[in-house]
Structures are given as C-alpha cells and as structure tokens.
Amino acid sequence: MADTATGTAFRTCPLCEAACGLELTTRDDRIVAARGDREHVFSHGFICPKGATFGELAADPDRLRRPLVRRGDRHVEAGWDEAFQAVEQGLRPILERHGPHAVALYLGNPNVHTMAGGLYLAPLLRTLGSRNIFSASTVDQMPKHVSCGYLFGNPLTIPVPDLDRTDLLLVLGANPWESNGSLATAADFPGRLKAIQARGGRFVVVDPRRTRTAEHADEHLFIRPGTDAYLLFGIVHTLYAEGLVDLGGLDAHVTGVDQVRELARAFPPERVSAVCAVPAERIRGLARELAAAPTAAVYGRIGTCTVEFGTLTSWLVDVVNVLTGNLDRPGGVMFPLAPHVRPRAGAGGKGFRVGRWHSRVRGLPEVKGELPVATLADEIDTPGAEQVRAFVTVAGNPVLSTPNSERLDRALDGLDFMVSVDPYLNETTRHADVILPPGDPARKGHYDFSFLGLAVRNFAAYSPPALAPDPAGLDECDILARLTLIAAGAGAAADPAVLHDQLLGLALQRAEAVTGTPAAELRALVRGDHPAERLLDVALRTGAYGDGFGARPGGLSLDRLLDNPHGVDLGPLQPRLPGVLQTPSGRVELYAAPIAADVERLRVALDRDHHDLVLVGRRHLRSNNSWMHNVPALVKGRDRCTLQVHPADAARLALVDGGAAQVTSRAGTLSARVEVTDRVMPGVVSLPHGWGHDRPGTRMTVAGAHPGVNSNVLTDELAIDQLSGNSVLNGIPVQVKAEA
C-alpha cells in the first residue's frame, strides 16, 4: 500500500474497458494527481480525460460514505448494522412469503470493473435463486454473447481484433476514438488504429454518424441505422459468389460453410444496398479487400448490438472473419487467454442454449442466466403470482440506462422493498429503502477479471489499494457477502468472513484438482491480505501462466504481480483453436437453427419501408454511460447533450441550430436543443445516452447542474433483438418538430 502521507501508487484505471495503467500521486489520504503510467506494459503512458479525474471521482463530496435508510420521504444516514437489519426486515418476509422470484436483481456496468463484482456477485445470485436477474448486458452486448455462444460454444469466448498486427480493419458501429473500445480491451485504441495506417494498413468505418473515429479512418461509409446485417450479408454473398471463401487452414475446424452459402443467397449486394444505403459496388469491394488483405479483421460494437437484428449482425461479423480466413490467426481476430483462466484440455463441450426459463409476463427466454431488462418494468407492475416485489440493484442506474425509463421510474414506486449497493443517491437509488455505499475506488484492490480475457495483447496486472480503507466504511466484498448471508437466511449479523472462507475453500478444491496437492496444504500457501486477493492468488497460480503453487517457478502469482506494479506482459495473442471451442462438435459451428430462423425474418424485412427519421445514440470521450456526470472536469464546457440533425432534415422540419425540438417516439416525448450538423446522415438524429439528471430526490450536485435529457425516454421496451433480448436503442423511429 502506498504511503498515505505522500507518495506514488500505480493502478489499473477502472473507468472503462481499456485497462490503462495510472500513476497516482497520493497525499494526506487523497489522490492529488493521476497521469498515465509510462512503464505500464499495456498502455505505455496513455491516459484519457476520464482517467485523469480518478482522484476527483474518488473524492467526490456527493459520494456516499455511510449507508442511507429511508425514513418517510427522506434518506438519512445510518450505521452499517442498522442498515443490514433494515435489509433483512425488508427482504426476508418477501422471500419467505412469495419465494425467490419475487426479488429481482439488476447489475450495472461498473460491476465488471471491480473485484467484488467479479468474485461476489455469483454467490449472491446463486443464493438468491431468483429467475428475475437483469443487467446492463441486455442494453449493450448480449447479441455478441449469443452469437459467440452458437459459434464457439461459450458466450464468453469472444474473439478480438488483433489490432497490433492487422493490415485491414473494418469497424462497424464502434467509435473507439471516444469510447476507447469495448469487447476489445486496447489501451490507446486510437494510437493502435494510427499504427495500422503507419505500417501501410487501412481501417474503414461504417457508421450512420461521421464520428471522430470515422474522421481518422481511411474511409467512412454512412449506413442506415440497424442495417449492418444486410451490409455484412452482402459481403458474405460476394465472398461465395466470387469464389473468395478461404478458411485459411481452418477447414477441419469449421462446420456449416455450405449452409451459410444457402442463407446468403437472398442477400446479393444490389438487394441489400437499397436497405442499408451502402452502394452495391462498395459492398463487393469490401468483400474483395477483406479476402485479399494479408490479414484483416471485422470489429462490430454497440451500433451492431443495440439493433433489431443484433445477434445476426454479431454473428455475421465473425462469419466474415471465418470465411476470409481471419479467425484465430495473427492480424485477424483472436482469442485472448486471461491469466486467471485455466485453458481447457481439448475441444468440445455442451454448447450453448437459451431459454432455460422464460419471463413471467412477456415469455421472453433467459439468456446467460438473465432476462432482458426491457421487461423489468413488466415484472414489477404486472400483478400475479411471482410478481417482483423487491428489487436489489448493484452499481446500476436503470432509470437512466434502460428503455422507456419513465415507465420503469414509475414501476419502482410500486415496490415493497428496494436495496441498492451504490455510492450515489441517483435517479434509480432514490427509490431505494436502503443504500449501501461501497468504498471509493482508490481504497480497493483492482484486477480485471472481465477485461484481461478481451485484451488485444495478453498481460496481467494487479493494483493494491492506493489509500487506506475508510475506518467507517465497509468493504464492497463484505457488503455483497452480508447481502448473500441475508438471502441465505443467516441473518443481518452474520459474519461475512463465513462466506469469504467458503469461497476460498471452493477455490482450493478446484486448485487441488489441478495441482494434486491437498487443499489443506494449498491453503497454507495462499497469499493476500484481503479475501479478494486470496481468491485471485489461487486463480492466478492455477491459471494459464501460474506458478502451480511452486510447480512452475517464475509463473504468475499475487506476489509476482505485486512485485510488478506496471504489469507483466504475456506476449501477443496466440492461436487457440480448437481447444477454445466448446461446441458439441468441437468445431466452429457457423450454422445454428435459431440463427437460420432469424435470417428468414431478416429476409422478409428486406421489403419493409424504412422510417423517415430514426434516433441513434452517441458516445463522448468524457462520459461513460450515466456514472461520471458528477465530476466537474468531465461535464464542463458547452452542453454536449444536443439533438444532432442533418441540415437537410433541419430545413425540412424548420429546425434551427440552437433552437429547441420536441422528439416523440412510441414510448415518450422529450425536448432537446438542436445541433445542425452533417456529421449525421440524412434521416438520422442523434442524442447521447446516460443523461437526464433532473429528478427530485437525488444528491448529485454537479450532474444536477448539467442534467441533459434522457434519451431512454424515447427508446421502446417492446423493441428487442429476438435472439438475445437486447434492447433496440439505435434506429428508434421518431417524429421531430420545432418548439417555440
């Protein structure tokens, strides 16, 4: 731990998926400066404006440091024991009378950036046993999980573009110049894109907006929102029609090539061009360039997931990668190997399926253990057996981040009980009866359980806490452990150490199976001052590069990472086929019956008329969803929450730059300030997401002074990608008119 009087601490930035190394200056129990860690093995000194505010975010005066308990219509500070007693009194009667499904749980995006989220949410979910589990995944990335589940047998087996070696990168619906990347962990993503050009390669961006990424690209193609599946099928059609399919030596590891040829017949470039607005000859050109490039990678992100055919689009991204011989080879798309993961011995597995249960009201299938958040309000406000009566949120703000947020906002008022694990009294937690605030990020250890498995280069890093724990605070692992013990019926006063020990025991049993050494002997060898550190130590030592508890001297362990505060480089990505595959055949299965059925739906939709005007979202470098708008440095400057409108549409609709517009969809209406710009294509308007900080009863001073408008007032909870349940947040039909 760093000297709390003054000193330097190194840690991984937990604020987005890029996993940059930070160099923090600490003084008097505060972070007084944050800069890029120049010696970091992965980020080499890169930092973005969000990372530079790490100290401000950690010390935000609005951050809750003690629990809040509702008293009448006010939230008042309470002691930890009192707060957990209130949780027990609120939750247990509902569990006992109505069963586990009457308690819903929502996990927000920041959970993938904490060790507590990586280690302690699974036990909470298992113990609770509710079918009503929801998360940000179904407003963000579930289509990618589903497509990878069908293709590779595991929804977490996601190939990433090998940015540092590729010759041609096709980027669809992603704006890494602002987001720094997603489902592809790449510190200094913009620098890696520039490096492609510097070594003679190219990158092409397909997006309905001319984003900053598009401005730096070798080529930008506008595309009508939600139609990337057509573009990609046009590419696939061309690959077959022109004899360009070449699996690059993977023939023995791939099935379904002939079936995909049949599926693609309905999508010749001329036909899809009319829908997606990309010229047919350019579609053919992209196919030829991807096939001819020494190496190439197709990378699709948020704009390809949050659409009606999100899973098909995500599937097609990797179909093109396979058919052009770019799966699992340097410069193509590859499978990272995270240090805490132990590679499987051989190919094959049970494969992937959805629908182990269905939502009560709309009958939507479970995917990856959760239900679509688009139906959360239905489950709360529709009476009947197993109606949701209690709600647990962990680091989530679904009132701002999920579709038809006004309806969800109203539904939360009808709950019998709600508890939130969250550092803020925000638009969602204002409904909670109890708020349990985790400590600030500077006081936690950090290891990226999620993102090291998505990194474009294999590496490992662990950051111990930069500051001493708040003596009056409660560790986030302890908070989740105490909630788990309450759900288990052990009571509000149960010692979280009981669960910590159980989890370590289970980890050691697995380690015994790997090492052959009795768990009791291994327990004596485990290092770490904190329960999460001890679990990490076991995972690292039995992981892909681990020291095997002494069997492989020099291998990874917690101690090795503590000795290397700038991280340990584990080299470029390596081919992992076929061992990484968990499909029943042990091969990449290009064809799956649910995919084929949805292709038929896509074919039928070729004949649809397109809407006059559709809404898309947008991302800004100084924002990450809704959770960084209370930091002055990140919201200062001109209002970014504008409705971007193309000049032709502005003229047609009598909208003026700086004027007000009323935007209406099936779900709702809002007013926004107009920004006339040719950065959006005609027929498209754009609002950023994560704003709308104007609700009463919140305690976020800075955000409240820069409220913006909530784009999810307009998004429609009835519009989902059928295969994944992901919400459609891009391509929302809207009407826009000038306001006086």
Ligand code: SF4
């Ligand atoms: S790019 Fe992401 S990880 Fe890097 S400094 Fe910015 S917020 Fe942090």
